Amino acid sequence: MNHSKISGTGSYVPEMIVTNEDFTKYIETSDEWISSRTGIKERRYAGDVSTLDMAYHASLEAIASAGIDQSLIDLVIVATVSADNVFPGVSQMLQAKLGLDPVMAFDINAACSGFIYAMNIADKMIQSGAYKHALVVGAEALTRWTDFSDRNTCVLFGDAAGAMIISKSDEAGLIDVISKAQGDVDDLLICKNPSPKTLVNHQAEIQDFIQMDGRNVFKFATKVLVATVNELLERNNITLDDIDYIVCHQANERIIDKASRDLDFPMDKMYLNISRYGNTSAASVPLAIDEAIKENIIKVGDTFMTIAFGGGLTWAGALVKY
Ligand SMILES: CC(C)(COP(=O)(O)OP(=O)(O)OC[C@H]1O[C@@H](n2cnc3c(N)ncnc32)[C@H](O)[C@@H]1OP(=O)(O)O)[C@@H](O)C(=O)NCCC(=O)NCCS
Known part of the structure; x- marks a missing residue:
């Protein structure tokens, strides 16, 4: 294979x-x-x-x-x-x-x-x-x-x-990857493109920009983060003891901290660079993985998970042997 x-x-x-x-x-x-x-x-x-x-x-x-x-x-x-x-x-x-x-x-x-x-x-x-x-x-x-x-x-x-x-x-380096979506019918996190109307005006309107229900997105994020880690563990018949590191989408340090407590996985094994970059959306995971590798935090032979969540609503996770 x-x-x-x-x-x-x-x-x-x-x-x-x-x-x-x-x-x-x-x-x-x-x-x-x-x-x-x-x-x-x-x-x-x-x-x-x-x-x-x-x-x-x-x-x-x-x-x-x-x-x-x-x-x-x-x-x-x-x-x-x-x-x-x-x-x-x-x-x-x-x-x-x-x-x-x-x-x-x-x-x-x-x-x-x-x-x-x-x-x-x-x-x-x-x-x-x-x-x-x-x-x-x-x-x-x-x-x-x-x-x-x-x-x-x-x-x-x-x-x-x-x-x-x-x-x-x-x-297998990419041992397992999960990707899921559940349509955001309540518009918890939405960014509308400028409609033809606004393009004619050469001006986007406020409702075209990012809009978010922060509290409910926070709840969604912590729930799917923990669920995706657990699903990857179950599907691959392993435990958190087999995981050297978790690299989460950097949306909010408190989301990662809550997941660390819910999973009983130490915070010092959850990579963080959010203080320097904020939420960089789809760039967040590869930027964090690259920095973790450059800082020698993720080393050849390590097994790590990477988990993300966001607009869509979407969420995803990968189990990786580096
Ligand atoms: C956005 C977020 C930081 C807000 O934190 P919170 O603790 O939930 O704060 P609340 O929404 O309860 O707001 C508390 C108060 O702070 C205010 N507030 C919001 N942003 C503020 C800011 N930048 N500075 C000062 N006050 C602010 C709110 O207006 C509110 O004031 P009010 O009580 O007078 O109405 C938090 O909900 C969050 O991170 N959610 C997830 C967002 C996310 O990760 N999105 C991307 C997913 S990919």
Whole structure:
């Protein structure tokens, strides 16, 4: 049977740093409120840097870390809800910008779960035997879809990209991947695209931007995070003692802390970089995995889980041997 494994990782964060203190200039908030409720101290803004450019820089790092010739890449998947265009997709522009052969390249939208959805797709396409080296990217400039008059949401998000090369392997690196969705009929977390009406006006309206019922999203997130860890344990007949690390989507440190207590899994084995980047949506998981590897927290031979949840509503998890 064909398996897949992570053969390289990379990431990119834009240079512009926005601190909690910066928000106090135009909304009623404080560093104390934001950091105690979310764990966020600062985040990065793309500004003029495109989603494509963030994806490109993260991909270059991932290709170098995999140590493969980029001509071997035969599949490109970009998870994003903040593509530069409706079309062409970030993935197709990335194929051209990297100078890859004309391979299959497509974007997927599963909000903050998008990267693990893309890992799942790459894993299954490699298992089919048709593909050998997938470039999988999460790239987001969600601050372009943020209502900066809404203090409930504007302090949470940041921009970034993370990338991974997932390659064919004799042994299972991606041991198991779960991806799920349950349509958000109550609009707990929604971002409407500008309608043709607003495009005619050349102006998006407030309801086109990110809107969130924070408390209910918090409850949803903690519930599916714990349920997905338990489902991966059960499906693979293992216990948390077999897991060296859990890398969660970085949406709120309190969500991760609650999951750590509910699972009785130590917080110092739950990777955290939210203080520096905030919630970077589909970029969050690959950025966190890449940093954990660079910091030698995740080492070759370690078994870790990565779990995400977000708009859709979607959630996903992967059990990985690195
Ligand atoms: C958004 C979130 C941090 C709010 O924290 P909370 O403890 O639930 O706070 P509440 O929503 O109960 O709001 C408490 C008060 O703080 C206020 N508040 C909200 N944002 C604020 C801010 N940035 N600064 C100061 N006060 C703020 C609210 O207006 C509310 O005031 P009120 O009581 O006068 O109405 C939290 O609900 C959360 O993180 N939810 C999950 C969000 C998430 O992860 N989304 C992405 C998923 S991918």
